[in-house]
Amino acid sequence: MKSTFFLSTLTSLSLASANYLRAAGEYEDFQFLMLNISVGNPAVQVSIEVDTGSSETWFNPLSTGFKPESSASYVNTSVPMHLEYADGRKFDGFMAKERLIIAGGIISDANIGVAEYPHPTHPRHRPQTGFMGLGLEEGEMVNPRYPNLLSQMRSQGIIRRRSFGVYIDANQRAEVLFGGYDQDRIKGELRFTKMVNNRLNRIKDSPKPYEYDTLITSIMRNGKDILRRPGSRPKCVETFDAHFDTGYTLITVPRHVFDVIQADFGAQNIQQEGFADYQMDCNVPASNFKYTFDFNGVSVDVPAKALMMPVEQHSDDKCRLLIAPSLNSKTDNRLVMGLPFFRAAYVYFDPEDYRIGLAEQNIHATGDPHIVTAGPSYGPSCWINVNGLRKCN
Structure with missing residues (x-):
């Protein structure tokens, strides 16, 4: 159950300020930091894992409701994507540009990946919906390098600084504050x-x-x-x-x-x-x-x-x-x-x-x-x- 504070600030604070976005999330099963965001036009809500250990933001259409071919804002750039993580998970696909909505803020032409060929994983790994990779651009796995989500949020005036704060409370509620931190x-x-x-x-x-x-x-x-x-x-x-x-x-x-x-x-x-x-x-x-x-x-x-x-x-x-x-x-x-x-x-x-x-x-x-x-x-x-x-x- 999400607190009244989290729900009220999700919209009012995010849209009232051009300096930051405050996104409510959940520390799910003591294993994943999840945020609900929207992707595409018409917008489809997707629960995505926040990962500061990688730099790519990508989606898996096989385990979400996001269908690239049905989105009016989707553009396939044909740049190949091969992702390999420390726990052995691998995902192949391609890069694209698409509209994202995070806590009321709209990021146009966001550089995202679309996974077409997820490799088989261990049974203990749940189906992967996608990652919001907030790592440094220097750590991108895809070549050539490109402006990642934080850079695009700043260049489009959504946040003032390419930074973010992460908070998890005692009730497993979480938030990511893009553009600053909460004293x-x-x-x-x-x-x-x-x-x-x-x-x-x-x-x-x-x-x-x-x-x-x-x-x-x-x-x-x-x-x-x-x-x-x-x-x-x-x-x-x-x-x-x-x-x-x-x-x-x-x-x-x-x-x-x-x-x-x-x-x-x-x-x-x-x-x-x-x-x-x-x-x-x-x-x-x-x-x-x-x-x-x-x-x-x-x-x-x-x-x-x-x-x-x-x-x-x-x-x-x-x-x-x-x-x-x-x-x-x-x-x-x-x-x-x-x-x-x-x-x-x-x-x-x-x-x-x-x-x-x-x-x-x-x-x-x-x-x-x-x-x-x-x-x-x-x-x-x-x-x-x-x-x-x-x-x-």
Whole structure:
């Protein structure tokens, strides 16, 4: 059930301002961040997954009511599209231009993809309706490069700044605020950390960041940094990257960090169809713990309850752990801040200045929005390069 606040602001605030759009959504099944948008003319409503880990916005006509051939605003550009995601899902099709409506804002000739040939996926993957890829343009999988959704929203005057904030509340309601962030949702002040190049999967011709990655310097638990590897030398500084990804259902951490957290919760691995599934009692003492994630000087407290979900709806008996070890040794120094992290933090993505704003959520939000929008940056855009050095335009 959506709150009165979410429904009332969806139209009134979005259409009243030329600086931002506020789109209400849902944190569905503790797995997906979904928004309802409209595509085509006549408009067809589609529930689409918001993904900050990829840059393409695309639709799958096979699992939605969107029929390109029936839309008066549809133009096939004949540019081939091949998408491949970290979880193994693949989609082939082509690029097109089409009208989108998001929270009352109309984006004309939006660059979208249309999936024609979804590859078979694992039975645990639900039919994919499509992605709203809000990643950096530098990370686009389709060639040649093109202005993505955020860039087109700004160029058409719908938002003032190519940025957005993501919020998930305790009742699994969600929102994406395009063009700014909501100070009412934030405890204290938003603090910024610079993006870094992904050193584990760098694109040779992209000296700038191409994904939402930052440095992560510690994870504190009871005054101890559990990110530091056991037995490491005091003066030995090992660097870790954090990738902020709303398309990822879990938080992933290095194995030595996971071992500590798994022991805290007493979680046991219940294998299901070859997938690891860590479960425990919902009332374990660790449910009152908190872990402090520090992103190069910007810290966020993550309560243990944000890392748990009931195995069955309307039951507080068994819970599932929403944190997992990195998949292999090559990715062990890269943590993924998936959707459970967004249950504790307000995250503001600012690709114009290659920075990410972080703050703890204000659980006592009044519902009276205080929208902060920023104009174009007049200073240099800076980031941290692959060697850990600060670079600017």
